[in-house]
Amino acid sequence: MKDFIDPILVVVLLLNFVALGASRLRTLIQAVAVQGILLGFMIVMAHGSFMIWVALMAGATVALKGVVIPRMLFHAVREVVIRREVEPIVGFVASLFLGAVGTALALLFSKTLPIAHDHMSSLVVPASLSTVLTGFLILTTRSKAITQVVGYLILENGVFIFGLLLMEAIPFLVELGVLLDLFVAIFVMGIIIHKISREFSSVSTSMLSELKE
Amino acid sequence: MVFLLIFVPLIIAVAALVVPSNRWRPWLIPLAGVIHLGMTVWTLSCAHPVAGLQGWLALDPLGKLVLGLISVIFTICGFYAPAYLALRPERQNRFFCACLLGMLGMMTLVVLSHHLGLMWVAIEATTLCTAPLLFFNHSARSLEATWKYLLIGSVGIALALLGSFFLAYSSLHAGLVPTLLLDDLVKMAPQLSRPWLHAAFVLLLVGYGTKMGLAPMHTWKPDAYGEAPGLVGALLAGGVTSCAFLSILRFYQICLAAPEAAFAREILVFIGLFSMAVAAVFMVRQRDFKRMLAYSSVEHMGILVLGIGLGGLAAFGALLHMITNGVTKGVLFLSAGNIHRAYGSKLTDDVRGAMRRLPVSGVTFLAGFLIVTGSPPGGPFISEFTILTGAINGGHYAVAALYLAVLAIVFIGMGTTVLRVVQGVPSPQAASTAYRDRPQLVIPILIFLGLSILLGLYIPNSLTTALHDAVAYLEVKP
Amino acid sequence: MSHIVIHIFLLLVMPPLLLGVIGKTKALFAGRIGPPVLQPYYDLSKLFQKGTVFSTTTTWVFRAGPVVGLATALLAGMLIPFGGHSAPVSFNGDMILFAYLFALGRFFTAAAALDTGSAFEGMGSAREVTFSCLAEPALFFGFLVLAKLSGSLSLTTMLDGAFPLGAGVAAPSLVLVAASLFIVLLVENCRIPFDDPNTHLELTMIHEVMVLDHSGPAFGMILYGAAMKLFVMGAVLLRVVAPFELGNSWYDWGLFMAGMLGLAVLIGLVESMMARFRMVFVPTFLVAACLLSAFGVILLLR
Amino acid sequence: MIFLIPIFLIPALGGIYGTEYWSQQAHPHNGRKLRLFYGLVTAALATVAVSANAILFLVAWEIMALSAFFLVTTEDEDRAVRQAGWLYLITTHISTLCLFALFAVLRVATGSYALGPLPVDLASPGIVTAVFILAVLAFGCKAGLVPFHIWLPSAHAMTPSHVSALMSGVLIKIGIYGLIRITSWLPDPPVWWGGLLLILGAGSGVLGVVMALGQHDLKRLLAYHSIENIGIIVMGVGLALVGRSLNCVEWVVLGLAGALLHVWNHGLFKALLFLSAGAVIHGTHSRDLDHMGGLGRVMPVTALCFAVGAIAICGLPPLNGFVSELLIYIGAFRSLGIGQALSWPAAAFVAPVLALIGALALACFVKAFGAVFLGTARSRHGEHAHEVGRAMTRPMLVLAILCVGIGIAPIVVAPVLDQGILAWILDGTDEVPRVATLVPLGWVSLGSLTLVALLGLFTLAMRKRITQGGSASGITWDCGYAAPSARMQYTASSFAQILGTLFGWIQHPRVRAPRVEAVFPGRTTFKSHVPDILLDVVLKPVFRFGAKLLSSFRFLQAGNIHAYLLYIVLFLMALLLWR
Structure with missing residues (x-):
């Protein structure tokens, strides 16, 4: 089963680039949703056997990351966004380039860290790091509040990918807690986005620079 | 007992959601505070070790300090809350009360948890509980502050999660059973994989440092503290940051046990000084006195980290400083809140003569400023002085000199703003607002102030013992 | 004991004579006959007979000015050795008392001048205190040289002409100090070229303009005190320049009086030959005096 | 003690x-x-x-x-x-x-x-x-x-x-x-x-x-x-x-x-x-x-x-x-x-x-x-x-x-x-x-x-002479000027003027003096103020410059959340590269 993880991770990396290059909000959210679903599959594969709590965990991940949260985001887009473009601060081509550089860096960096080869696919660490970097890239170069939420999700996905290495170490309860926290965070963010759109009649965070020195 | 400490506030939080009366609901907060304080005192005084869930929850010497601190701060703030909320009858306070209580429960969980994953969950939960508190004013500015707080805080904490995973992986890599249990990690620390440990420590420091408000991850702080009610500011600056500090200490402990002390200390000293310096830079010519308090908080977080990084006597000073600073911040934030209410502004352009307009809050604001900048005989004086002595004792003369220089700049920057606020003659429109200093609004401040001065004049033996225990616990010899 | 009596007698009686000698010298130099040498005595006795006019603006300070001026000069005179004879009062550090007594006198003279509320007197006292600021350090540098040379802290032994370090070491410094002290003497006693006691242009005067409003006995006291100050400072200068003794104490008195009269003639000559400096140059000369005596100290550093 | x-x-x-x-x-x-x-x-x-x-x-x-x-x-x-x-x-x-x-x-x-x-x-x-x-x-x-x-x-x-x-x-x-x-x-x-x-x-x-x-x-x-x-x-x-x-x-x-x-x-x-x-x-x-x-x-x-x-x-x-x-x-x-x-x-x-x-x-x-x-x-x-x-x-x-x-x-x-x-x-x-x-x-x-003692003696003597000689009082003699007024007195500022010029290099006085132009000049004022040399001449400008310098870092906190997040990334990378 573990042999399938590498190809899936490659898909995840590709999805990062899709997210970076997406000019429409829908595409962006869909990319994240797919990433979430793949993550759920990988949980099962990483563990290698079907136990109840593994299935539960994978199910919860798929449900939350692949279905509930993307639906919430779509809802928010319908609700508040007039223009459905991504509105990047740094252009798409440049973002893609930066993403490539980030992935290369992640590969290089993970080379410097000793990895237990016998344990798991060697792609996990670089994939995780590059996804985190992609998340950061979207967070810092996209001006809409919703895109920032998506960036945060991608970042979290990156962290989750790393978590695949440690299925035994992280108890089920904690995993669930993490997921719950994530969900509530996105939920609250959604509420705030809603309020922002009412308050400023825009969800661009460039409006949100009233508080400064 | 352990579970009670965590669940009682949560149960009361649920009760707060249910209670219909906007007027009576706030009284649940002091109620929870008193119960929590009572249980805390009982827990601290009982001799046998407190633990639960097979080592997932335990109260160690460090935890005792933080638990006592947050319980005291919350209780005092709790008594301030009903009077404060009575000033804002137009606001629905259902979520406010519930979140406040939830925050207490989660902070307690942070303190007690010895499982790093659980701790992460609890800290993220405090972030989420705080968001509605910041949004209490429902203004565009508070919205913006909440958004920034939530996003920056969540991103930071996500990094901390990655760091926790790195740490677990470092044990895995060393061929050990991967775990996130603190006690196990400390035990097996010498065998952990060094590169992973380094990377983990950096990630955790950045992650929880965001929560704690260390520069340059502090950017949410002025916005959040500036827009939140003074009460929330006091709890954030005294309680939540202490919890984040505690979580950094947990990982620092592992680093010391590894033994990777030199690396960790170097980074902590650097971040500490950097935070102090950044705070000093932004305190100069600061016109908004609540933002100024936020930078002061950044500065003091820097002092804490610096003291821990210096180690030994300075670490003792830093732990003491966590307590003294927390208590003094209570004075400052609550006074600032009162002044803000009375003037309807928090800019020094509008706020003048607070000592005339508010005879108690104005004076306590000034006193809080003097104490927090290290003037004897306040508590922070003793702790800051101890850290300085520790620095000189360790031969870190350059650090000591920088430390003093930054303290001087901070004093100048902060003093300019504070004196502008408290001295002079208030404008006529400021005097015409309805707000007056009422006993309920000032007695909590006076209690904070009394505690703060008391800690400067006399530190009880039990506290000294507790601090020594905590330092000994923290700085385990490999 | 008899020497002390003589000392006090000379101190009380001789000062106006110096003024007379100066006046006579100047007159002779200008080709006039001039007033008699004893003219200052006549002036004084006349003044002491006269009535007094007090300005309505004045207070006790105005009356205290002349009294303090005279008393301090008299007391200072007791500290100075006349000729080879030791002073009636002599102790370690008496030179400081000496300098400060004159300062006290100056304080009251200047304050008395201000008490009149007149712009002229104010101007005079301002100038007086200003110039003394520069004269004092010069004086103390001089004292330093003398104290170093003599190894003593008392005026009597400082000025006794014995230099343990040797005359070769002493001479250059002493010359500088003497020059400096001479400038100080001229300034402090309002002589040309720094001040003109005879002019009637109030704007250009220093000392005289301060006492414009004093009259009668008070004015007499001021004149008398001023003469005594000149006498006392002259005595110091004399010992610096010519620390000679004849061996016989009575001859020494004669030598001292001759020396003082000679000094008076010298001052008269200077006054006759020089024009008064412009006021703005006075500080320059005082600084020069300071530097002279400071060089005196530096020479001793060898 | x-x-x-x-x-x-x-x-x-x-x-x-x-x-x-x-x-x-x-x-x-x-x-x-x-x-x-x-x-x-x-x-x-x-x-x-x-x-x-x-x-x-x-x-x-x-x-x-x-x-x-x-x-x-x-x-x-x-x-x-x-x-x-x-x-x-x-x-x-x-x-x-x-x-x-x-x-x-x-x-x-x-x-x-x-x-x-x-x-x-x-x-x-x-x-x-x-x-x-x-x-x-x-x-x-x-x-x-x-x-x-x-x-x-x-x-x-x-x-x-x-x-x-x-x-x-x-x-x-x-x-x-x-x-x-x-x-x-x-x-x-x-x-x-x-x-x-x-x-x-x-x-x-x-x-x-x-x-x-x-x-x-x-x-x-x-x-x-x-x-x-x-x-x-x-x-x-x-x-x-x-x-x-x-x-x-x-x-x-x-x-x-x-x-x-x-x-x-x-x-x-x-x-x-x-x-x-x-x-x-x-x-x-x-x-x-x-x-x-x-x-x-x-x-x-x-x-x-x-x-x-x-x-x-x-x-x-x-x-x-x-x-x-x-x-x-x-x-x-x-x-x-x-x-x-x-x-x-x-x-x-x-x-x-x-x-x-x-x-x-x-x-x-x-x-x-x-x-x-x-x-x-x-x-x-x-x-x-x-x-x-x-x-x-x-x-x-x-x-x-x-x-x-x-x-x-x-x-x-x-x-x-x-x-x-x-x-x-x-x-x-x-x-x-x-x-x-x-x-x-x-x-x-x-x-x-x-x-x-001498002071006492002379005071007595003078008092005696004065009472014997008789005394009168009148206004201060002003060299014949007919209408003296209190404002013509030497003031404290004028008193210190000569010394002020001597020590001007220490005092750095700030003087606002009128220029006398006509034969009968109009009303005018003269103002002088001696600032503290260290405080006003040296330290205050230094402080002002310091505050300005520090304020110039303000742009770092300009309210832009993207910048804030960027700080976190950059700092993280810097720390990772520390060793």
Whole structure:
């Protein structure tokens, strides 16, 4: 089963680039949703056997990351966004380039860290790091509040990918807690986005620079 | 007992959601505070070790300090809350009360948890509980502050999660059973994989440092503290940051046990000084006195980290400083809140003569400023002085000199703003607002102030013992 | 004991004579006959007979000015050795008392001048205190040289002409100090070229303009005190320049009086030959005096 | 011990004075507050002087400093008062921070917070030097030693006068106390310590008095004289320290005795002067010298007291200031006897400097005394003046009598000074000469008494002559000018004008003078103001630049959340690359 993880991770990396290059909000959210679903599959594969709590965990991940949260985001887009473009601060081509550089860096960096080869696919660490970097890239170069939420999700996905290495170490309860926290965070963010759109009649965070020195 | 400490506030939080009366609901907060304080005192005084869930929850010497601190701060703030909320009858306070209580429960969980994953969950939960508190004013500015707080805080904490995973992986890599249990990690620390440990420590420091408000991850702080009610500011600056500090200490402990002390200390000293310096830079010519308090908080977080990084006597000073600073911040934030209410502004352009307009809050604001900048005989004086002595004792003369220089700049920057606020003659429109200093609004401040001065004049033996225990616990010899 | 009596007698009686000698010298130099040498005595006795006019603006300070001026000069005179004879009062550090007594006198003279509320007197006292600021350090540098040379802290032994370090070491410094002290003497006693006691242009005067409003006995006291100050400072200068003794104490008195009269003639000559400096140059000369005596100290550093 | 006497004496007298000067009726808002902090500052001062523990010392020190801050800001509705208080607070806090460092270093050296002599075996040169430098910084700030004096003039000028008396008379002396104490604890001082103190002292002395000359605010003038006198005291301490390094006991005794006695004396006469100034301000409601004049007739007691204080502060016989300056002078002259080539001129230059300071002080006080009490009133303020009540005059008289007493009978205080010196020379196993054997205090008394007797005699004589000769009164002769007016008097500013031009390079006066253009020029005004050289000419621009520089970092916090997130990433990467 573990042999399938590498190809899936490659898909995840590709999805990062899709997210970076997406000019429409829908595409962006869909990319994240797919990433979430793949993550759920990988949980099962990483563990290698079907136990109840593994299935539960994978199910919860798929449900939350692949279905509930993307639906919430779509809802928010319908609700508040007039223009459905991504509105990047740094252009798409440049973002893609930066993403490539980030992935290369992640590969290089993970080379410097000793990895237990016998344990798991060697792609996990670089994939995780590059996804985190992609998340950061979207967070810092996209001006809409919703895109920032998506960036945060991608970042979290990156962290989750790393978590695949440690299925035994992280108890089920904690995993669930993490997921719950994530969900509530996105939920609250959604509420705030809603309020922002009412308050400023825009969800661009460039409006949100009233508080400064 | 352990579970009670965590669940009682949560149960009361649920009760707060249910209670219909906007007027009576706030009284649940002091109620929870008193119960929590009572249980805390009982827990601290009982001799046998407190633990639960097979080592997932335990109260160690460090935890005792933080638990006592947050319980005291919350209780005092709790008594301030009903009077404060009575000033804002137009606001629905259902979520406010519930979140406040939830925050207490989660902070307690942070303190007690010895499982790093659980701790992460609890800290993220405090972030989420705080968001509605910041949004209490429902203004565009508070919205913006909440958004920034939530996003920056969540991103930071996500990094901390990655760091926790790195740490677990470092044990895995060393061929050990991967775990996130603190006690196990400390035990097996010498065998952990060094590169992973380094990377983990950096990630955790950045992650929880965001929560704690260390520069340059502090950017949410002025916005959040500036827009939140003074009460929330006091709890954030005294309680939540202490919890984040505690979580950094947990990982620092592992680093010391590894033994990777030199690396960790170097980074902590650097971040500490950097935070102090950044705070000093932004305190100069600061016109908004609540933002100024936020930078002061950044500065003091820097002092804490610096003291821990210096180690030994300075670490003792830093732990003491966590307590003294927390208590003094209570004075400052609550006074600032009162002044803000009375003037309807928090800019020094509008706020003048607070000592005339508010005879108690104005004076306590000034006193809080003097104490927090290290003037004897306040508590922070003793702790800051101890850290300085520790620095000189360790031969870190350059650090000591920088430390003093930054303290001087901070004093100048902060003093300019504070004196502008408290001295002079208030404008006529400021005097015409309805707000007056009422006993309920000032007695909590006076209690904070009394505690703060008391800690400067006399530190009880039990506290000294507790601090020594905590330092000994923290700085385990490999 | 008899020497002390003589000392006090000379101190009380001789000062106006110096003024007379100066006046006579100047007159002779200008080709006039001039007033008699004893003219200052006549002036004084006349003044002491006269009535007094007090300005309505004045207070006790105005009356205290002349009294303090005279008393301090008299007391200072007791500290100075006349000729080879030791002073009636002599102790370690008496030179400081000496300098400060004159300062006290100056304080009251200047304050008395201000008490009149007149712009002229104010101007005079301002100038007086200003110039003394520069004269004092010069004086103390001089004292330093003398104290170093003599190894003593008392005026009597400082000025006794014995230099343990040797005359070769002493001479250059002493010359500088003497020059400096001479400038100080001229300034402090309002002589040309720094001040003109005879002019009637109030704007250009220093000392005289301060006492414009004093009259009668008070004015007499001021004149008398001023003469005594000149006498006392002259005595110091004399010992610096010519620390000679004849061996016989009575001859020494004669030598001292001759020396003082000679000094008076010298001052008269200077006054006759020089024009008064412009006021703005006075500080320059005082600084020069300071530097002279400071060089005196530096020479001793060898 | 020596410091405790003024600590208790002057506040007590000031307290009595304050009952009238700052009565509760006249100042309902801040009267109570003022008295509270007045008492607190006194208690803290006494505690500082007796504390033998670093923490207690710091606590008492700060209570003292903060109480003084509240005293300074008694009238905080006034902007100038607020600025003065703020400046004071900054300097005192910096001084406290230096003390933190000082005691931390001591603690590290000795291992305890108990204060006491530093054992020779524990004292490495580095530590001792650090302690000394920090002590000079910390206590120099408190004492108002140039260049740390910036707070002093405005703080003294803006407070109620009895508080100024307390601050100037006692509070700044606690800095001297600290300096003397710390230096006594340190073993084997090198010569340059004493040299440094001598230079700082001389600098303070001259700069203080020169700046004082330029002032026309009565209390600022007095405040600058405090700086001057602190300079004199520090010169004495420096002399003693040099003496200790060179093993010249005589220097030690004379320098320290002079310094200690001057601490007392300055406490007495400066308190006296401030109280008199307060009486004047109470009477005229103005502090500007150029508005006063002629008060000697309406306020005779105050005038007398001010005169006594003025004479004493100029160091003139027969008052107390003379005695202490005499001690330092003799100490300086004694140094001449020592053969070492470079040490004696260093000590000896004290004498001319003291002479210069004395003469300048005299000029300044003639100006102040003349402008306030002599002549006629220059403005409405002066015309409505009245003598103050007994509660104010009596304390002043007590101080005046003490000034005269010490001046005439200095032998009385000599044993106390001996005690102080013995306490300072810790390793004083060899014979320490008594003060009285080195200085002819008896002669001083005799001289003073003779002077007083002569004065009495001449006064009687003159009075007799005047009554015999008859006296008349008329207006001051004005060289024939027909319509003299009070405004034609020489003002304080004009009095100091010549000296001002001489020392303009120090004073940097800011003058706004009119240009006279026509034959009959119109009304015009002349304004001059002497800023503090260090504060206004150097420090303020530096501070302004510093604040501007720091503010230029503001853009980093511009409200842009993307930038904030970017900081986190960049910082994270930097830390990861750290090793």
